[in-house]
Amino acid sequence: MQTHQHEVIIVGGGGSGLMAALYASRTTDVAVISKLYPTRSHTGAAQGGIGAALGNLEEDRPEWHTYDTVKGSDYLGDQDAIEFMCHEAPQIVYELEHMGLPFSRTKDGRIAQRPFGGHTNNITGKPVTRACYAADRTGHMILQTLYQQSIKNNVAFYDEFQVLDLIRTNEGIAGVVALEIATGEMHIFHSKAVIFATGGWGRVWEITSNAYAYTGDGVAIALRNGIPLEDMEFFQFHPTGIYKMGILITEGVRGEGGVLINGEGERFMAREEYAPNVKELASRDVVSRAMYLEMKAGRGINGKRYIYLDVTPETVNKYAAIDGRTRPDGSPYVVTAEEILGKLPDIIDFCETYLGINPVVEPMPVQPTAHYGMGGIPTNKYGQVVIDSQNTPLPGFFAVGENACISVHGSNRLGTNSLLDLVVFGKHSGLKAAEYAKSAGYIPLPKDPAAAVAEQFEALRNANGSERISDIAREMKEVMFEHVGVFRVEEGMSEALEKIRELKQRFKNISVDDRGMKFNMDILNAWELSNLLDIAEVTTASALARKESRGAHARDDYTERDDENWMKHTLAWLDEDGVRLDYKPVVFTKFEPKKRVY
Amino acid sequence: MQQITLKLFRYNPETDKKPHYDTFRVDAEPTDRVLDLLEKVKGYQDGTLSFRRSCAHGVCGSCAMRINGMNRLACKTLIQDLGTKKITVEPILGLPVLKDMIVDMDPFFDHYKSVMPYFVNDEPPPARERLQSPEERARFDDTTKCILCGACTTSCPSFWANEQYVGPAAIVNAHRFIFDSRDRAAAERLQILNDQFGVYPCHTIFNCTTACPREIQVTKAIGEVKKAIATGRVE
Numbered sequence: 001m002q003t004h005q006h007e008v009i010i011v012g013g014g015g016s017g018l019m020a021a022l023y024a025s026r027t028t029d030v031a032v033i034s035k036l037y038p039t040r041s042h043t044g045a046a047q048g049g050i051g052a053a054l055g056n057l058e059e060d061r062p063e064w065h066t067y068d069t070v071k072g073s074d075y076l077g078d079q080d081a082i083e084f085m086c087h088e089a090p091q092i093v094y095e096l097e098h099m100g101l102p103f104s105r106t107k108d109g110r111i112a113q114r115p116f117g118g119h120t121n122n123i124t125g126k127p128v129t130r131a132c133y134a135a136d137r138t139g140h141m142i143l144q145t146l147y148q149q150s151i152k153n154n155v156a157f158y159d160e161f162q163v164l165d166l167i168r169t170n171e172g173i174a175g176v177v178a179l180e181i182a183t184g185e186m187h188i189f190h191s192k193a194v195i196f197a198t199g200g201w202g203r204v205w206e207i208t209s210n211a212y213a214y215t216g217d218g219v220a221i222a223l224r225n226g227i228p229l230e231d232m233e234f235f236q237f238h239p240t241g242i243y244k245m246g247i248l249i250t251e252g253v254r255g256e257g258g259v260l261i262n263g264e265g266e267r268f269m270a271r272e273e274y275a276p277n278v279k280e281l282a283s284r285d286v287v288s289r290a291m292y293l294e295m296k297a298g299r300g301i302n303g304k305r306y307i308y309l310d311v312t313p314e315t316v317n318k319y320a321a322i323d324g325r326t327r328p329d330g331s332p333y334v335v336t337a338e339e340i341l342g343k344l345p346d347i348i349d350f351c352e353t354y355l356g357i358n359p360v361v362e363p364m365p366v367q368p369t370a371h372y373g374m375g376g377i378p379t380n381k382y383g384q385v386v387i388d389s390q391n392t393p394l395p396g397f398f399a400v401g402e403n404a405c406i407s408v409h410g411s412n413r414l415g416t417n418s419l420l421d422l423v424v425f426g427k428h429s430g431l432k433a434a435e436y437a438k439s440a441g442y443i444p445l446p447k448d449p450a451a452a453v454a455e456q457f458e459a460l461r462n463a464n465g466s467e468r469i470s471d472i473a474r475e476m477k478e479v480m481f482e483h484v485g486v487f488r489v490e491e492g493m494s495e496a497l498e499k500i501r502e503l504k505q506r507f508k509n510i511s512v513d514d515r516g517m518k519f520n521m522d523i524l525n526a527w528e529l530s531n532l533l534d535i536a537e538v539t540t541a542s543a544l545a546r547k548e549s550r551g552a553h554a555r556d557d558y559t560e561r562d563d564e565n566w567m568k569h570t571l572a573w574l575d576e577d578g579v580r581l582d583y584k585p586v587v588f589t590k591f592e593p594k595k596r597v598y
Numbered sequence: 599m600q601q602i603t604l605k606l607f608r609y610n611p612e613t614d615k616k617p618h619y620d621t622f623r624v625d626a627e628p629t630d631r632v633l634d635l636l637e638k639v640k641g642y643q644d645g646t647l648s649f650r651r652s653c654a655h656g657v658c659g660s661c662a663m664r665i666n667g668m669n670r671l672a673c674k675t676l677i678q679d680l681g682t683k684k685i686t687v688e689p690i691l692g693l694p695v696l697k698d699m700i701v702d703m704d705p706f707f708d709h710y711k712s713v714m715p716y717f718v719n720d721e722p723p724p725a726r727e728r729l730q731s732p733e734e735r736a737r738f739d740d741t742t743k744c745i746l747c748g749a750c751t752t753s754c755p756s757f758w759a760n761e762q763y764v765g766p767a768a769i770v771n772a773h774r775f776i777f778d779s780r781d782r783a784a785a786e787r788l789q790i791l792n793d794q795f796g797v798y799p800c801h802t803i804f805n806c807t808t809a810c811p812r813e814i815q816v817t818k819a820i821g822e823v824k825k826a827i828a829t830g831r832v833e
Contacts, residue, residue: 037703039746040650040658054726097727100717100780102735102742109729134742140657141742148716182696211652247655349813350655353674354629470641513645516612519697522645 006031007437009191013038016401017197018146019426024434031156042211046139048252049131051416052089056110057129057328062087064122072118073410074551078587081381101145115255116415118283131416164453172395174443177450184517186450192437200402205370206481209248218403220531228571230405231375233543239287241369243306251415254280258311262299275598282598285412288368292486308363376405383429389584400429411551465509489556497540541579607688628678649699659747664688669749669809690752709764713772718783734779741774743812750806756799763799766806773819
């Protein structure tokens, strides 16, 4: 078994991990461990933009961005952290540009911006152009740019190493245990600080926009090390995934004027009960719920479980005229097919590839798709992991990006704030971890820190039961999509929880086919499934307990937000006998909770 | 639903002296991806089948494979696109096969890293963004789309013939910076590529352009880099 030593170990090579690496490596010895080649990371799938009040096309202010984010979070976001992020936003976007990020440009050569859901001018209440974009490939450009800069700055990488465990001692975190996928060998990484940047867990659900790799490895490892997860009941369903496939169709489509049409040809978002002011550009939870209700009422297209997203110039121009939408220069908003093609080239490509349709000619069939975890490993705004309701830090452990809960997204994330979260908190956790590493020593490694996972892996390698992991995975995804999805009720969630516990029992009786050492993806898939099952259990238990509707957690049996009893963050531990819950207060600075209307 | 016959390249370094092919029969919809079929085989017939995949919609670059003789992304190739019920899947050519469809990508990334694939401009940046006109931005748009899947490089006969050739993907990534009006290291990159293993092994065979799942005009980009080397001007 090889042992490596680096002052700071970063687990995950996506946007937040690379940003942390760029900053931490300025002053410390850093290595990034990633189960994928870093450029395969899911940051690359982000499309529409990164939010920052640059005001390149019209007036905008970080204060408005702050308020929109707080409101989007349904007041569950911690306002100190949100304020920090939104005020850092313009500078960090300029910094990305200075690193060479090829943003799309305005006529006068500045970074191009487009409207997005929930982004408003706080005075007029109208949508504002805040999402800084590079066509519909903004995440791709961020990931590539950060990886390029990592090469330039000689950041050390361990590519295709799967981290399996934290090395936790009484004094704090001393490193991680990882599997070298190519050889099947275990490696010990001894470090002063560990930053988890392992991404999300959307693979818990049947219809998802998330990559196969999104199996919540980091949060599951934290759980098994006695660290609680925060606000796991809040999982975002993006309104527009390609029907049945879940592939993301960016909110930028609606930003460019695309509308949602039900089976009766109605632009239903304009209705009083949905979002009469900003319509399709309401927050994602609001739009997903409206679509769900339309479909439930039999108003899906042909009565089926999908809705049309229509960005044909004819439709866009018709509704832009009805809305009185204008360009920033005051002229009426009129688009051409060429303009749509230029601004949404990948969306056009996806639709042509997977649906055989051209979206400037025909509408796209869409349904809500599991997209983003607002919850995760609890941290403060420097990315330091805090492990109880008193926010006690766990020395040497940091988390950032989707696997962290700071919480800047509260119960519902605003579109474009995930990319912003990655870079702002990636930077600051990198700086903080480096600072910590400079002041701290190496905690001595315990005896044989890989013993537990090595044993677990040997058991998996020899697993010879009667269950196939693909069956267990399918049943988990179906029950979670059905009962712990856009809408939830007590009975359904209880059924889901029971089912997940049954599946965890059945998991003990799995069989694997591959008993080899090299590139044993069979065992890795099994291990990833065990992560997803733990996360599904914690998510469902957290959701069952929260008897209110807030943001992405919408209940048919408790339909209102209940600030008196539930204005608090959930903390969930996974113990031997199930999930244990506690709560901690939300941080308020300026904004008192109000009813959320779009 | 139709039955597809999948002929898959197999090589397990721990048990096989040489590669062979296994045949599987899988039920599929015409709109299923080749990747969906591989997942079905792995999930329900043979869990030892090994391949890389992640995003499953053509943006991460993990699953470049040789599908019925052509380099494609398994996640971006629908059964109906292939026009046949017999599908052969093999690893991309020119890189060492490690297991089944998994090849050693390190030589590919080493070539990529050799061309300074990063932004260089040491002038103090302005307080806000550097300005760039939409026309200047459009000049290198095509090559910003690269996802480093390797489909182009491993379709290139010149690369098959000589693994020291940097290959189309590396040149595409050099192009992305050479033609960026904000960058200042074009001359250095052109010097790196003005080499017997730089742009010169390219004989404009166009396999790379056909193979690119992002529809980058790879041969054109290489041509522009060649021209810049020949004329000493970046236009």
